[in-house]
Structures are given as structure tokens and as C-alpha cells.
Amino acid sequence: QLGLVRTLADSCLDQNTAVTFIAFVNQELRALVKPADICNAEDFAAQVETPLRAIVQKTSLRVDILATICTRLANYLTLSERSFTGNQLANVMAFIKLDFLPNDIRLALVQDLADPDKPNSTHLLPILEDPDIGRILLEGM
Structure with a gap:
């Protein structure tokens, strides 16, 4: 192909x-880190954050990779109706809070998760209610 x-x-x-x-x-x-790997990581920092940081923090930040991962994660979370465990939601929140995730990409991801027309939006409300995520988004504007 x-x-x-x-x-x-x-x-x-x-x-x-x-x-x-x-x-x-x-x-x-x-x-690319797979959306299921982000959600199901036993140790988010070791299995997702550290490897992802090594991939995207080169001479310049690889926003193309981050944007692709965020798009895939949003689709994985929103397009099929399923519930998530507390650990899976915590991993998604940890991903959104990554310090090297640009705020415009973070905002686009959160907007995708908040879309009420998506089949799974109600299962994602705990992510949207997280005060730290709200603070990060507001401070980045």
C-alpha cells in the first residue's frame, strides 16, 4: 500500500x-501509541508517558504524532458505546494533562469528547468534570 x-x-x-x-x-x-494501550495501561507513566515523550520531544515537538494519537483516541473513546473503568478514565485524564501536549490539541481532544452527538459521550463525563483539566485549558488560552 x-x-x-x-x-x-x-x-x-x-x-x-x-x-x-x-x-x-x-x-x-x-x-504511535494505540488508544487501547493508553486506556489499559497498568502504569501510565512507564507504559505511555515516558515512551511517548521520547518519541515526540525531538529537536522540535512532533505535533503531527500527538495530533494523530489524539484523533485516534477521540474516535476510540466516542464512536462506539462502551463503559470505562475508573483506571481507564484516569489514564485518559492523565493523557490530557501531559505537560508536553500543546493546548490547542488538548482543547480539540476535549471538545471531541464533549460532543453530545457522539454515541459514547455520556460515559466520558467524568473526564469533562475534572477540575484540573478545566484549569489547564483555561490557563492555556
Whole structure:
């Protein structure tokens, strides 16, 4: 499938952007933390935060990776109706509170979780009610 992705990238993007995008797809996609891994981590700091920090905090912050992970996490949490354990919700809240997560990406993630039209929004209310998350969002504006 990489050949098709390369063809589409070359036809739609300038050469530098296409090369960067192909490198992301080819190399970095393997490094993405899966939404289920975020939710089900026994030790969030060791299993999610530390490895993710190592991946995204390079010479410049890899916001492309963070944005992709946040989009995948929002879809995982909202698009199918399921309940979550207290530990799973705590892990999602810890992810939202990561100090290296840019506030605009954090806000977009929280807005996705708050969307009442999403099938699972009622199960995510504890995340939205967290005062620390509210404070972080307000201070970042």
C-alpha cells in the first residue's frame, strides 16, 4: 500500500511535504501509541508517558504524532458505546494533562469528547468534570 500512498502524496503535495509525509507513514506510524494501550495501561507513566515523550520531544515537538494519537483516541473513546473503568478514565485524564501536549490539541481532544452527538459521550463525563483539566485549558488560552 505504500506505493499507492507515495503516488497520492506526490500528486497532491510539494516534494518536501510528500517526502516528510511518506517518512511519517513509513517509520513513525509504528511508534504511535494505540488508544487501547493508553486506556489499559497498568502504569501510565512507564507504559505511555515516558515512551511517548521520547518519541515526540525531538529537536522540535512532533505535533503531527500527538495530533494523530489524539484523533485516534477521540474516535476510540466516542464512536462506539462502551463503559470505562475508573483506571481507564484516569489514564485518559492523565493523557490530557501531559505537560508536553500543546493546548490547542488538548482543547480539540476535549471538545471531541464533549460532543453530545457522539454515541459514547455520556460515559466520558467524568473526564469533562475534572477540575484540573478545566484549569489547564483555561490557563492555556
